[in-house]
Amino acid sequence: MFKSLVPKNDVFYELFGQISANLVEGVQTLVQMLSQCGGYDEHAVRLKSLEHQTDQLVHAIMSHLHKTFITPIEREDIHQLAVRLDDILDLAEAASSRIDLYRPCNVPREAQELSQVLLESVKLVREMIGLLPDMKKRKRIMELTVEINRLEDQADYIRRSTLARLFREEKDPFELIKWKDILEYIERATDRCEDVADITEGIVLENT
């Protein structure tokens, strides 16, 4: 196969930029879903479509990777970054699909709070990905990693305490199972944001 010798860094950064834009839009949809009653199916369809688009962007990154000899970032890091970014949206989509399918009775206010934390986190992830091309904002990258880690801690705390509350207060085991599932997907999405932050920090440390 012909592999390009001249690095076309722009293509990777462009694709990563589109993925992180989709990510923010997807999580905004999830936040809306949890803040209003009903209209679940429309939002779930929107998130599913963003997830499919993002799959194709990830696939484009992989194809480009196989056709390029010299990459701006280590191949393995590009691969990991694409996979992990994709994971975040997959988990947000999984949460939205459960909300649509389970039609849980009452949205606990902590679920809204948790989705807001995820939204903050993916916005920081988008900023971080946007800083990759120049590799000079080392200090800002470090700050973002710390902040994304803090949000992950906060999300974990919200999930744990909400579940403890539901175990005390919820009378219907089916409702508890539904929310346990949904909260887990959202919280795992913040875990994947932390992974992306770690990978990105690693890339910047290696290259400066």
Add this chain to the structure above:
Amino acid sequence: MFKSLVPKNDVFYELFGQISANLVEGVQTLVQMLSQCGGYDEHAVRLKSLEHQTDQLVHAIMSHLHKTFITPIEREDIHQLAVRLDDILDLAEAASSRIDLYRPCNVPREAQELSQVLLESVKLVREMIGLLPDMKKRKRIMELTVEINRLEDQADYIRRSTLARLFREEKDPFELIKWKDILEYIERATDRCEDVADITEGIVLENT
């Protein structure tokens, strides 16, 4: 340690071939388990034994990897492929063990459907692994990846909609928890098939 300089590609391909044959047999056992009532323990024992055999085949690949200087495929890819193939059978075994242990009352017909989708998927995985030695069937490899991805989507859809139905119709929370667990293991096995397809596609793209 003495490391062989001459690549013995055959050993790797032979072992991968045996693993994917075990995989298909294991999932066939799972399909049978879900299509008949009772006889669960025999099938569960059969799957457990296939899982152990496969662990040893994976171990043989790892040992051979450490004794070989030049490998037909990148070391990391051989490692990943072995681990992911093993994961598929582990998940099928986990599902069969839950069926045996929980003795759920009625098998939802969708559980059979889901196991059939997994069976189709592992058959395609076996075909894909069988194509590795010549690395020339690039087009067929691409088709298989697309098809395995489609089956994963289908499995995900079946799991989600079955769970939504159980949440609406099942009166016994214990039964719902059991099936939620079992369906998840089967669906995660189709996810791992997708991973194997991605890794295999990557190997072929790198080597052609």
Add this chain to the structure above:
Amino acid sequence: MFKSLVPKNDVFYELFGQISANLVEGVQTLVQMLSQCGGYDEHAVRLKSLEHQTDQLVHAIMSHLHKTFITPIEREDIHQLAVRLDDILDLAEAASSRIDLYRPCNVPREAQELSQVLLESVKLVREMIGLLPDMKKRKRIMELTVEINRLEDQADYIRRSTLARLFREEKDPFELIKWKDILEYIERATDRCEDVADITEGIVLENT
């Protein structure tokens, strides 16, 4: 960035040693939690604090990795080892936090047994990590891997059979959900011990 050319192997081994000491202490705390009624919050706080300390040790390993040109072990292996060791403690902490938050009614005796198996396993992990600096105890490393694998099998068996028993005997679905969760975290911690054993064995095989 200035990268040291002279390997300072001691730093890595020192940090790994501290992490595995924290691991053993953390799991001892979990065992205590499950053997006495009450006092849950104190133990949970202790485990949370060990988890935070360990995060910082992992971070120190990563920083040191980025500042070192020549590492005693392959970079990727150091990275994987640190991440997997960290996972074990994260899962033990997750279990302890659930015990504290859910305040389940009666501790099944199998939960104590399961935590003891995990304790045995992390002690063997600590021994294994301690053998890394000389790389000569090949035979002992192999024995430890076999034994850690056996403990993982045992943990899996305990979890499965306990769950089967609870499905038969437990009348309260909320209690079953709580213990299903807690047992899963502890068992997954033994899985991660197996991962650490595999990585460590791989390192020794590569280097002898």
